[in-house]
Amino acid sequence: MEEVLYNVLGAIATFLVAFVVGMTYGGLNRKITARVQNRKGPPFYQNFIDTLKLASKKSAIHHGVMQHFGPAFLMVTSVMSLLIVPVLTHNQWFPNLNFHGDLIFLLYIMVFGPLGMALGAGQTGNPNSAIGITRGLSQMVGYEIPWVLALVALMIQYHTTSIVGLMAVQAQSGTWLMFSSPFAFIAAVMAMLGMFSYSPFDVVIAPAEIASGPASENGGKYLFTMMSSGSVFAFVKLTLYVDLFMGGADNIVILLVKTFALYMIPVLYSLTTVRYRTEQSIRWFWGWPSFFGLLAILQAVIF
Amino acid sequence: MVGTPVLFIAIPLMAAFLIPLLGMIWKELVRIVPGLVLTYLLILSINLLDHVLAHGPIVEVIAGWGPPIGINLVFSALSGFLVVLMEFLGLLVWAYSYRFKRNVDYEPALKYFLMLMMLITGSVGIVLTGDIFNMFVFIEITSISAYGLTAFYKGRNSAEASFKYVMMGSVASTFLLLAIMIIYAQLGTLNMADIANKIHLMNPTLKIVSYIFFVTALGIEAEIFPLNGWAPDAYAEAPGPVGAAFAGIVVKAAVYAIIRYTYTIFDLSGTFNFLIIIGMITLIIAETAAIRQEKLKRMLAYSSIGQMGLVMVAFGFGTEEGVFAALFLMLNHAIIKSLLFFSGSYLTYNSTDKKISEVNGMSKFLPITSLLFALGAFAIVGLPPFAGFWSKLAVMTAAADSNMILIMALVLIVSVVELVYYLRVVNRVYFYKKEADVKPKRPTVNALIVMITLGAIILLVGFYPDAVTGLLHKASAGLMDKTQYIHNVLSVR
Amino acid sequence: MDSTLFSYLDYAVYGTAVIVMLIGFYGAMVKKSLLKIVIGLSVIDSGLNLLIVAIGYYKGGTAPIFSQGFLENFKSVSKMTDPVPQALVLTAIVIGFGVTAVALALVIRLYRHHGTLNIDEIKNLKW
């Protein structure tokens, strides 16, 4: 019973950490982008202010039940993934529910949220939402390919389908997987560019064109939930990459360093490129990233 | 014993001569008497068949001269089966046409029924006779009635069809006579059993030539591929029931003749392969021609030709199984194709062109006829649980047991073609919109009864094939046993 | 009679019969007029009948009739020509007549319907 209590408390703590880190990263992104573009930019804590404002707002209207469910689905997904991905190794405050085969589980649970969100956005009846969703889903199919190629390569090479198992492999050999399976890492990182939906893959929200896409009809608490779940999810993704390719982290500082380093990849890449059309981005993902993914599989099969 | 095989010939002939006289007394008799005769003969044939199955074949001599001097009739399980089939179909055709011809004058009606009766009698004679020249006579009786029936309707192209038939028929009779004379000149006899007994003495070249002439001559009636130019025209232009009679009766008799020559009389080596080859060619060409037809009856005609090709193939296996399969096919084809012709001619009753497009949407106006047509279409392509399936299974089994895998595959591929064009028509009947200028005609009561009877038989054979398989097995065993046939015939004094 | 001459005669009879048949076939297959076709068909029949009857012939044979004279002079039936082909030919002739009659009737009908006797124009039914 006590263990369960610890677990619940730990889960809440993890959530809070993820929330804070994710929000901060988001703010830093805005800041960095601004500086690179020679603007001043908002402060890095601007996101906190935004969410606070949104959370304090009271929604008066809704377009149907699914609109309520959408953000909830999104949040559930973020939290579920957070619970499955090991945040810190050997730390009872960061428990996780991981189990053998959770990689596949994760692959599916990660799309659950967007789909739920899409339903919620769909019911609002705003055409921009629907357009954004179709773009998002299409793009997802694009980047899932290199992503899965990389994951399957890892699974083949190390005969495990669990995140903890892969981390154990790294701990045992002392080498990060990004070095022992470089192709998988490259493919996965390229897929990550798509996951974050930053430029050039930001056609999904395309603020100037389709009014933020899926989120367009949401405000107040809805938007708050979406934003916070997005932040948490960003943290989850980064942590997952760290766990898979960079040996995980023992304490929070290392985690922050590693995740931030990773986070810089999409952020910086987004600064150098302009927006792709959906089909262009899909083809992009099925080009070099998938090629590296296949190389990774080849490597896994041969070695 | 209630009668002897000769009554199958004598009674209808007698009746045929009598009918013009009876017609002078009461005109309706012209329609009634053929039906009575056919009914009696059907009962007689069933009785005889029953007897034959229990006690072995009946060999009847004519004019008191035993074989090989006189002409003899052989009522075996095989010929008996065919006779029952023909008489039964004949009766149905009669019943179907009984009122069909109500709108026709007395004189043509008289001729129609006379010709119909003679058509059946001639075919029965072909099957029963044990003498090759006598068979020629019966073939001519059948052909001439067929010419007449084909040209029965005025105002259509029936005369053209009939003329083509006449042309080919006279060529056929030429070759038939040549073949008969070659055999006679060598063996000095015309009796089948006697010929079969002595055929090994014959000069091999002459034997082959005479076989070729026989097959050519009979092949014209049996609709073998290059010889069947008349068939589609004749089927299409003849009155509907007559098409059924052609498919169910005449062709069967001709096929029987070919088979009798091949299995019993001649002892050539390559005949079975030859049958397979011509059967396959016939099957393929006919089915491919059928799929492109625009007229319903022509389509049915080509289908009928194709089926006959399949029968030939099945006979060509040369095994008892193959013969069984072929006989089963013949039975099914006779029943089903008759049903198709019967119902098909009501589906296109008032149209002059008999185009397939004119059956569109007939199911609303002629529900039962359409249903029966669909049943027939399903049965003839061999869908279980209808009658056609069992024969198809039998053919395939026989083919497999003869190691004819390629033949099997070809036959099945062609069946797919067959399926396509039948389904196209059925779909039209049920799912297309009726064309405005087509006036459907409700079938008469007797026509309905006939069609329903056939449908019931299709279902019966489909669900309970044992009803016929025993008989067919006996018949096929009888055909395979050549020495027994010779012995049976020649031992009669 | 010289035997070699006679053997040529053998060929002559059969040959004539076959040639008559072939002429008939040619007529039936090449001539355009329906009437000529029917004539061709009956010419085939004639040739055929000739052929059949010729089969029954024996050198020096008599007619197969047991007249008073025959019974007294020969006593042996082997001197008679074969009666069977003759009987068969009788049947064949009659049948040929029947077919020709039917064919002619059809020609009349065809002429009435199409207004022509050219077989190439009577092709309403095809394919």
Next chain:
Amino acid sequence: MNTIYIIFLIFLGGAVFTYFAGKIHKVLQDILFLVSILVPAYLFFANVEIGQNVNLTLGGISLSWGINYFSWLFSLIVLGLGSLAAIYAVGFMKGEKRRGYFYFNFILSIMAMTGILLSRDLVSFFVFWEIMTWSSYLITIYNGNKVQSIGIKYFVFSAIGAYAMLMAIVMVHHITGSFLIGDMIHAYPAMALSMQIWIPIMFLMAFGVKAAMMPLHVWAPGAYSNAPMAYTSVFSGALSKMGIYGMTLVLVTMVNHIPQGVWFREVLAWLGGITAVIGTLWAIQQDDAKKLLAYSSVAQLGYIITGIAIGTELAMLAGLFLAVMHALFKGTLFMVVGAIEKQTGTSNFTEVTGLIRKMPWTFLSALLAIIALAGIPPLGGFVGKWMLYESLITSNHYLLVIVIFFASTAAFLYCYKFLFGFFMGQEEKEWAHVKEAPAVMVLPMLIMALFMLVLGTFPGIILNPINHGLQALGYADSYKHLWDTSIILNSWGNKVVLQPILYSIAGIFLFFIAFLTWKGYKNTRFISTKDISSSGEVPKEDENLTFSVGFMQPFYRAVEPAMRRQIDKYYNAFADGLEATFEFLRRIYTGNGQTYAIYVIVFVVVMLLFKDFLF
């Protein structure tokens, strides 16, 4: 009399009586229809013992009917889904024309499927197979649309398959002298090599057609979408499983016994994978819900085929589990489309929108079914997919994993399209009158949705029969051994590792519902979808803003080059070429009597010239 006979008699008699009962009273017809499906189903599950056999001889062929665990598993699909679909059909067919026709064929096709499962000999197997084919064909063309193209295509493919099977059957009969399946299996290892290879190929052709396997799948989209939805749920859900059933039998009882079998398996597995991809890609493009689901069925069957073809115990478990799941969710989805079509008169996404508030129960079942279809965790679909990936990876089919994964990811696209197209978007006035479908239609959908939910958490309910079935086929008992060694399913059974996760999902979910949804729902008021703010101005009532035309176009544009080549086109070109050849061939019949007479002479002359060769 044996129960099996009684079942068939009820089916047959029921079909005939139902057909004619329509002439007396419509309600009587409905009742008879239900009776003739439900009573045999009840009798089957209540009275037919597994392992029991009845024999009879027909036409000199001894037939044998009986059931084993494996076929019992499929009978669950057939009779279970069949019964539910029958109940649904009563609602669906209300007021439709040709009810007798529909009911007749419905019953017959259920009978035929039951018969296939009961057949222990090849002849009755074939007979029932063909009855199934034509009864389903007749329903496919029920509404009279495109009968010549879709209907004939379906039938031709079925016939090609069935005839291939017939060839195999008679060849087996030639070798063994018996039609019994048991004898065939027994004799198979001793056959000649060519037979060992050809017989499975021909059987697989037949089953591949029904299971809509890749080069033979072109009939499926049309046929599935053209049949009335009440039947399509059975068509796609149960009838296609007959192909799977047969395929499994062939693979397990024959192909496993020859060394070349591994090639069969590889080829089949890849065909399955390609089928999945092709089906998915085409499904995304469809604007008609029926077509979409039809292509989706093709894709889903691809997964199942892959699972069956891999053939390890886990893969078999996965394939069969997916088969059951597919029956459930695709049955539901087709019913949903049927309900929508019934209520609105169309099934086109570009026409119908915003039904969520009008047909909430339908939406609920659709949502659950879609979640199951997409393989998203809480529902049963995920379990099957999971096992499939696991088995693919453990059996070293790495590329196939990617292919399958791609297909199932891309499946989200059409899943969403389905939900959005019907239920989301603007609520148009045009559909304001739409009401929820009658209870008799909604109830079966909900029951199946419930099943899916239960199976997601307790897959053992259906894994147990599958396990029994596989044991009947000669597989080892996988209850402990496999589920233990499996990486995913470790210590399944009673103590499930996954279950806490599922519970926690449920917990979090409920929490957020309480936190966000419930409270928010209480505090906010509903406004119409016309009242959308962000677009700057409020659209007028008659302005349709729903985005539905070219819905997944971005994705479609990306994959367009791959979709330019359709197998369908090749088939059509082939068929057209054939018909042109036939058209040419039939000109042999010139219509000139003289030519025909010349043919006779040609025939004679050719025979005379070749007489030494022929005879």
Next chain:
Amino acid sequence: MKKVLVILLLAVLGYYTAVTFFDIGFGQPHFVAGVKPVKDIYLAKTVKPLTVSNAVTSIVVNFRGFDTLGEVTVLFLAVTVLGSVLYKKRHAVGERSVLFNASSIVTAGSKLLFPAIILLGAYVFIHGHLSPGGGFQGGVIIATGFLLMLLAYENYSVSHTALSIVESLAGITFAGVGLLGFMHGGTFLQNFLPAGVLNNLFSGGIIPIIYIAVGFKVAAELTGVIYTVLNEKGESNG
């Protein structure tokens, strides 16, 4: 082109047919060795039990009488078919359509010859079993007589009903005699009358009866054929 093809084909056909028959041989015994041809039996039995002089007749009417019955039927059918093919509705039947300009010599001569021809025909078929000739030949001769009359006289007509009655009765006689034989001796067409003395008119049992019937029938039918065709009208769609 077509002609050349046909000629080539016919040449091959003719070659094979001719070779076949040359193989058989002309005018000499051609039956293969060891075969006892039926013609010997026929010839032997013609004299002994049948007491018929003309062996052809004995074969046609007795040994192969069944063929003859069929043959008669063929004729009967030909007439039926002819009637059916050329049938016209009542109102369309008018005067003869085919007319000949006959001189008075022809008309007068025909009148003179007609009875003689009929008589000759009758003679031929009555003596069918004794001398060459028989029912068919006699019938044809009689029909020629009618043809002559029809050619000579434009208004000469034959009663259709009478013709049909005659041919029916003749046919019935043939078949009836056959059936009587069946009742008498157990086989169809069996002789049940005393055989008589060879070369007498009343010999050969039922053969003369049948041949007379055949004669009547052939005469009636041929006349019917001629008459039908002569009455054919040239107009279209009768």
